[in-house]
Amino acid sequence: MTATKGLEGIVAAASSISSIVDGVLTYRGYNIDDLAANASFEEVAFLLWFGKLPNQDELSRLQQDLSDYAAIPDALIEQMKLYPKDMSTMAALRSAVSALALYDAEADDMSREANERKAIRLQAQLPTIIAAMARLRKGQEPVAPKAGLSVAENFLYMLRGETPEETSVKALDQALVLHADHELNASTFAARVTVATLSDIYSGVTSAIGALKGPLHGGANEAVMKMLNEIGSIDKVEPYIQEKLDNKDKIMGFGHRVYKNGDPRAKHLQKMSRELGEMKGDTSLYEMSVKVEDIVTGQKGLKPNVDFYSASVYTQLGIEQELFTPIFAISRVSGWTAHILEQYENNRIIRPRAEYVGQTDQKYVPIEQRS
Numbered sequence: 001m002t003a004t005k006g007l008e009g010i011v012a013a014a015s016s017i018s019s020i021v022d023g024v025l026t027y028r029g030y031n032i033d034d035l036a037a038n039a040s041f042e043e044v045a046f047l048l049w050f051g052k053l054p055n056q057d058e059l060s061r062l063q064q065d066l067s068d069y070a071a072i073p074d075a076l077i078e079q080m081k082l083y084p085k086d087m088s089t090m091a092a093l094r095s096a097v098s099a100l101a102l103y104d105a106e107a108d109d110m111s112r113e114a115n116e117r118k119a120i121r122l123q124a125q126l127p128t129i130i131a132a133m134a135r136l137r138k139g140q141e142p143v144a145p146k147a148g149l150s151v152a153e154n155f156l157y158m159l160r161g162e163t164p165e166e167t168s169v170k171a172l173d174q175a176l177v178l179h180a181d182h183e184l185n186a187s188t189f190a191a192r193v194t195v196a197t198l199s200d201i202y203s204g205v206t207s208a209i210g211a212l213k214g215p216l217h218g219g220a221n222e223a224v225m226k227m228l229n230e231i232g233s234i235d236k237v238e239p240y241i242q243e244k245l246d247n248k249d250k251i252m253g254f255g256h257r258v259y260k261n262g263d264p265r266a267k268h269l270q271k272m273s274r275e276l277g278e279m280k281g282d283t284s285l286y287e288m289s290v291k292v293e294d295i296v297t298g299q300k301g302l303k304p305n306v307d308f309y310s311a312s313v314y315t316q317l318g319i320e321q322e323l324f325t326p327i328f329a330i331s332r333v334s335g336w337t338a339h340i341l342e343q344y345e346n347n348r349i350i351r352p353r354a355e356y357v358g359q360t361d362q363k364y365v366p367i368e369q370r371s
């Protein structure tokens, strides 16, 4: 038995939710470029959960459900008020989503119908939790969700306490479409491993949030912004990046396990980043990002992944760095829950083997004889 480090190239599940073939990403057979140009996030979530694009009635019903379920229990808000103000937002989200299960009478109902309802509820409640958390960190009271708004619009509304302008809503909605699912990425795999023991959907999503938090996965978007802030201005890009490359440090937002010729989502986020800069009359953040890309791609052949330009997009939307990875979770919870539903439908516990590389033939030594 020989281990494959990082399970590279191992096919660990059969799935009909999303695919990556020759660098082309599709959700249920729809090219991501087509969806990014035309679909709303709610349409994409429906597509991931139910395998088809919704008709108008189905979409209206989902929008109504998302709106109806968006409030979170008062007890959870009270609990979140006790979290330290300098909390890691992803750690707080992980705790809050885990706690959410305690207030759901259906948490351990394993019927398909109950799990579909919980998937929609989680999708509806994650933005509310994150917006509340963001406000509590700043000593502000949470803003309750407003009926009739899309996921993107409601999130920005709850974050800021005022109706967001259309440009921001459209940009965030498109970013949510682009992040919604990605085959067997680390957080989705974590979710599937957890629920394959027939544990509940909240446990699966809590595991996924823990995996997404890491800087080699979803946490990279915050690390990218930290790097851009450290660089500070375009004239400092070259020495900063060169030093990192010389030291063999990783440049966050670059490289990918599956895409070796570029991430198809990055071009959409790059365009969005440029357009938002132009609209604000300040493209400096965008230009700095392009310069980083030129150097890293030029020297290492590494291309930007989905996390690279999302950092400058969110910053230009006026969103603080600590919310970037939680926003990723707002989108990806649609994919996680779709995968969880799929895992339950055709379940077998996920239990691979390890290649043992430790000592052998050891003999027990009484404690008083040990050095």
Ligand SMILES: CC(=O)SCCNC(=O)CCNC(=O)[C@H](O)C(C)(C)COP(=O)(O)OP(=O)(O)OC[C@H]1O[C@@H](n2cnc3c(N)ncnc32)[C@H](O)[C@@H]1OP(=O)(O)O
Binding pocket: 006, 215, 216, 217, 218, 220, 249, 250, 251, 252, 253, 254, 255, 256, 257, 258, 300, 302, 305, 306, 307
């Ligand atoms: C939503 C997402 O999760 S997208 C990914 C977000 N993560 C990041 O942006 C973090 C930075 N990138 C990385 O750490 C990696 O590219 C990962 C984690 C995305 C993929 O990891 P792996 O598939 O294991 O890539 P792997 O380590 O085999 O990379 C191949 C080579 O490129 C190098 N490399 C990969 N990414 C980078 C990077 N961002 N900066 C510098 N060098 C890199 C590796 O050091 C390795 O070099 P070596 O062959 O000399 O050892």
Ligand SMILES: O=C([O-])CC(=O)C(=O)O
Binding pocket: 181, 182, 184, 185, 186, 217, 257, 258, 305, 306
């Ligand atoms: O697929 C991966 O390994 C990481 C990624 O891009 C994602 O989760 O969107």
